[in-house]
Amino acid sequence: MHREIESISPRASLREASERMRLKKVGALMVHEWGKNVGILTEADFVRKVVALGKNPETTLVGEIMSYPLITINLDQSPQDANDIMAQKGIRHLFVTHREEIVGIISVRDLVIFFKNRL
Numbered sequence: 001m002h003r004e005i006e007s008i009s010p011r012a013s014l015r016e017a018s019e020r021m022r023l024k025k026v027g028a029l030m031v032h033e034w035g036k037n038v039g040i041l042t043e044a045d046f047v048r049k050v051v052a053l054g055k056n057p058e059t060t061l062v063g064e065i066m067s068y069p070l071i072t073i074n075l076d077q078s079p080q081d082a083n084d085i086m087a088q089k090g091i092r093h094l095f096v097t098h099r100e101e102i103v104g105i106i107s108v109r110d111l112v113i114f115f116k117n118r119l
Contacts, residue, residue: 001096001104007032008041010063014050017041017062027107028093031066037102039066042093072097073106079114082106 007030008017017029021043031039041062049065050057071089073082075098082094086108096104 001106001110003104005030005095005102005105007037008062009033010038010061010066012062014046014055014057014060014062014065018046018057027109028105029062030070030095030102030105031062031068037070037095039063039068040070040093040095041066044092067091070095070102072102074098075103079111083111083115086111 006020006024006026008020010031010033021027021029028040028042030037031041045065045067049055050060055065071085071091072095073085075096085094086092092108094106095102096106
């Protein structure tokens with residue numbers, strides 16, 4: 001799990017979002033507005049909802065393509081539980097919660113590394 005979660009406003013352009021993802025070397029951004037976590041923007045969102053549909057990243061806003069609601073897993077659940085949720089929901093990122101607060105994010109890549117190290 002990564003405790004540092006990068007976030008962005010739903011009113012930011014996709015150009016700004018992609019630049020932040022590139023600079024921070026992350027595959028997902030939490031979408032945050034007025035003190036609330038309202039969605040997630042992922043690389044898959046860019047491919048499926050921007051590139052494939054020919055949308056302009058300069059004029060399209062994060063809020064137009066973000067995925068929601070946030071899908072979470074509790075901190076005390078297992079990596080296998082995380083894998084099962086991701087497979088069931090067809091997603092690549094899960095926010096990790098503790099006492100209903102988001103404390104981190106886990107990706108498919110994190111799970112691959114975890115399970116590989118157990119072999």
